[in-house]
Amino acid sequence: MIWINGHRVAGFDDGRVTGTRNLEYAGEAHAAPQTSAFTAPGSVLKDGTNTIAVALHQDREASSDAYFDLSSLTTSTAPPPAVAAGNTPGSAPAGQTPATSAALPERVILNPTATPATSQTFSWIAGDAAQETGEIEIGEAAGGATRTVPAQPAGRVNANPKQHFSVTVDGLRAGTEYRYRVGAPGSTSEWARFTTATAGASDFQFLAFGDAQIGLDTVWPDVIRRAEERAPQAKLSLHVGDLINTATNEKEWNSWFAGLKNVAASRNILTTPGNHEHSGDTRLGTWKANFAHPANQPTGTTIGELGRLAEGESDAAKQWAAYFEHWSKMAADTVYATDYQGVRFVTLNSNRNTASLTPDNLPGCFGLDCPSVDVSASWLRFEAAWLDTVLQQNPGK
Structure with a gap:
């Protein structure tokens, strides 16, 4: 929970907090930090020094630690006062865009x-x-x-x-x-x-x-x-x-x-x-x-013979298909190619984090032919197969 100058302005995952006793647990345990954003009205601010207070609760007695990071704190300019009837606001010179007090991109x-x-x-x-x-x-x-x-x-x-x-x-x-x-x-x-x-x-x-x-x-x-x-x-x-x-x-x-x-x-x-x-x-x-890079990342149809592993109804094929679909989304904006004045630039993603490389609701598969046996190696095969295609089709070679 967050207060500014004594005014509560935000609460996040605080449904268990009643405020009726001194010690209370709140929230739920998470492996990774949870994020949220809040906006406070300008009326809670004052000239000079402002005080921000934060209450951070453990979720249970046995919890080992708690984490908090206020990664960004910005102010926005208030809209200009309304122009009274009969008054004419100043105009910009001919051919120029009027000035604005709005924050710029x-x-x-x-x-x-x-x-x-x-x-x-x-x-x-x-x-x-x-x-x-x-x-x-x-x-x-x-x-x-x-x-x-x-x-x-x-x-x-x-x-x-x-x-x-x-x-x-x-x-x-x-x-x-x-x-x-x-x-x-x-x-x-x-x-x-x-x-x-x-x-x-x-x-x-x-x-x-x-x-x-x-x-x-x-x-x-x-x-x-x-x-x-x-x-x-x-x-x-x-x-x-x-x-x-x-x-x-x-x-x-x-x-x-x-x-x-x-x-x-x-x-x-x-x-x-x-x-x-x-x-x-x-x-x-x-x-x-x-970032928004070329959307030509590897897919199940641009990895050559490797793509055939997803064909059929076997458990291994279903698992390969699920991985290919997930990996294509993961590869967006990180694995791509662009041709600039006769030079083909190619970027690859060396991530080997098994958790992030594993899709939700992954089909079950048991056997040495299942990609889940070595997810990192399978991911690198996926990128390598795409790279072979990209290099073979390079018009500048």
């Missing part, structure tokens, strides 16, 4: 599609918790009309009340500079620019980063700055795991994106998860909210 990032010469994916997080819809306005930087494309919500994670969004824009021209802004009416990002890949093979530079996780608010921004100074013409960058230290820590994610702010909004960012992205978030809910 954050974590704006470009992720590649499978065809970055003619399409582009954009992701961001809303500037305000009340925003339920998002969109992108885009047009050629040289001038002309713009078009607006609605975005898809990507979820709220880690008790952060703000919605994530992503949108893919098709029908772009190769080797062309575009301008765009994302958000919602009245709350859009600043205009940014990017250039699509060329249609054929041509030389380019790219940057590669690993293990940014430590010093995200100190060292990381300087690393990006120095990389940009060394390779100012780089077209994209790779981030090969352990972007952050704790998967569900919103402060760390904010710092990672802040270090990349100008770069992420103007060139493609390819990311692949490491063990730190899986720790505490084994099904990668945070990762998939922040």
